[in-house]
Amino acid sequence: MLVTVSAAGDPEHRHGVLLVEDDYDTRDAFIAILESLGLAAVGAANGREALEQLWGGLRPCLIILDMAMPEMDGYAFRRAQLADPTLSDIPVAVMSGAGWAVERDARALGLTTFLRKPIDPEQLLAALGECLA
Numbered sequence: 006m007l008v009t010v011s012a013a014g015d016p017e018h019r020h021g022v023l024l025v026e027d028d029y030d031t032r033d034a035f036i037a038i039l040e041s042l043g044l045a046a047v048g049a050a051n052g053r054e055a056l057e058q059l060w061g062g063l064r065p066c067l068i069i070l071d072m073a074m075p076e077m078d079g080y081a082f083r084r085a086q087l088a089d090p091t092l093s094d095i096p097v098a099v100m101s102g103a104g105w106a107v108e109r110d111a112r113a114l115g116l117t118t119f120l121r122k123p124i125d126p127e128q129l130l131a132a133l134g135e136c137l138a
Contacts, residue, residue, distance in 0.1 A: 019044070019045050020044050020045070020066045021044065021045040022045070022047070022066065022067050022069060023046075023058065024049070025048075025049045025050075025052060025054075025068060025069065025071060025074070026049075026069075026071045026100075027050050027051055027074040029050075038126075038129070047065065051074045051077050052074060052076070052077030055070075056077070056082060059089075059092050065095060066095075066136075067097075067133070067136045068086075068096070069098045070100070070116075072100075073101065073103065083114040083115075084114065096136050097117055098120055098136055099120065100124060101122060102121070102123070108121075118135060118136060
């Protein structure tokens with residue numbers, strides 16, 4: 006289980022990312038990319054699975070969240086995350102291939118950044134740098 010430390014500049018700290026994406030191939034590819042960058046990456050297939058991991062003690066530095074997923078979509082996940090004071094301060098980057106209405110609605114839920122699919126690797130690196138600085 007990934008548990009982060011809170012001390013700024015701690016050399017033992019390894020940034021962790023929770024990737025919430027229902028497409029297995031996409032999730033697996035993103036986890037491989039994140040791990041190749043030295044990040045500890047964990048995946049969840051939907052919002053409910055992500056919440057279960059977080060309620061179980063997972064504390065990533067960033068959540069990358071797809072919005073359109075079965076069982077529990079990104080909107081329902083984000084509302085539940087914001088309602089839980091132990092989880093509400095974890096930053097969220099939303100990724101979606103949908104239009105501007107999805108971006109507007111996602112931004113209304115207080116996300117850190119929005120990544121439009123297909124995600125350009127440079128866009129991903131810039132977002133990670135911004136969110137994990």
